Amino acid sequence: MTHVLVVDDDPTVSEVVAGYLDRAGFTVELAVDGPAAVARAAARPPDLVVLDLMLPGMDGLEVCRRIREDGPLPVIMLTARGDEEDRILGLEVGADDYVTKPFSPRELVLRVESVLRRAGSAAAVRAEQPGSWLRSGPLALDPVARRATRGGDxxxxxxxxxxxxxxxxxxxxxxxxxxELMRRVWGWEFGDLSTVTVHVRRLREKIEDDPARPRLISTVWGVGYRFDPPGGSGAERNGAGDGR
Incomplete structure (x- = not known):
C-alpha cells in the first residue's frame, strides 16, 4: 500500500486527512512537528508527504528541504494563509502542489492521487522500457532512468x-x-497557474546560462512558453521511446 506521511500540528486536521486517505486505500503515518517529520521520513521513507507550512520546531519549508536531500519525494504543502507569497515559497523549495486551508479533504485526496499518478507513471516507464535519451544542445534527458544532464553535469x-x-x-x-502545461504536465484540469510560472522559473535557473535572459525557454506574451533549441534544431532522440 502507498505510504503517506501527514505532518500537521493540528490534531483535528491530521485526523480528518488521515481518515480520508485511509478510506482511499493509503497507509498513513502522522507527525506533529518538523523534527518528528524529518525523523519519520528518514526511518521509513514515504511515497508522498502532506506537509503543513506552519509547524513548531521547524517550519514546513525547512522540512521539505531536508526530506528531499536524498532525492525527489512528492510533497503537497498545506498553508493556513491564502497569500500568494506563501504558495510560491512552497513551490520554490520543490513542493509538487499546495492546498490552502480550509480545504476539502476530498480535494486533497484527489491531489494526492494526481501527484502519485505522475510519479507512478514514471516508475512504470522505467520498469517497462529500455533506456532512451532526448538531446538538445547541452541538454540530455533519459525519461526511463529519470536523469537529466547539462553539458554532462x-x-x-x-x-x-x-x-x-x-x-x-x-x-x-x-x-x-x-x-495546457497544467493539463499535460500536472494532469490537472484546474489550478493556480502560478504553479506553472514558478516551476518554469526554477527550471530556467538550472538550464539557462543567464536565467534573467532566458534563451531556451522563452516567454510568448499572451500565450505561454516555448522551448527554443540551441542553434534552432529540434531535439534529437537516441534509443527507444514513445515520442510523446
Whole structure:
C-alpha cells in the first residue's frame, strides 16, 4: 500500500486527512512537528508527504528541504494563509502542489492521487522500457532512468521540473499555454497557474546560462512558453521511446 506521511500540528486536521486517505486505500503515518517529520521520513521513507507550512520546531519549508536531500519525494504543502507569497515559497523549495486551508479533504485526496499518478507513471516507464535519451544542445534527458544532464553535469530536478523539461524537449519550437502545461504536465484540469510560472522559473535557473535572459525557454506574451533549441534544431532522440 502507498505510504503517506501527514505532518500537521493540528490534531483535528491530521485526523480528518488521515481518515480520508485511509478510506482511499493509503497507509498513513502522522507527525506533529518538523523534527518528528524529518525523523519519520528518514526511518521509513514515504511515497508522498502532506506537509503543513506552519509547524513548531521547524517550519514546513525547512522540512521539505531536508526530506528531499536524498532525492525527489512528492510533497503537497498545506498553508493556513491564502497569500500568494506563501504558495510560491512552497513551490520554490520543490513542493509538487499546495492546498490552502480550509480545504476539502476530498480535494486533497484527489491531489494526492494526481501527484502519485505522475510519479507512478514514471516508475512504470522505467520498469517497462529500455533506456532512451532526448538531446538538445547541452541538454540530455533519459525519461526511463529519470536523469537529466547539462553539458554532462547531472541536473538536480524535482519530479515536476523533470516532467516539464521532458515536455519541452519533446515539443521544440511549439508555443504552449500555461493552461495546457497544467493539463499535460500536472494532469490537472484546474489550478493556480502560478504553479506553472514558478516551476518554469526554477527550471530556467538550472538550464539557462543567464536565467534573467532566458534563451531556451522563452516567454510568448499572451500565450505561454516555448522551448527554443540551441542553434534552432529540434531535439534529437537516441534509443527507444514513445515520442510523446
Amino acid at each position: 547531472e541536473l538536480a530536478l524535482t519530479i515536476r521540473e523533470f516532467d516539464l523539461l521532458e515536455y519541452f524537449l519533446r515539443r521544440p519550437g511549439r508555443a504552449t499555454s500555461r493552461e
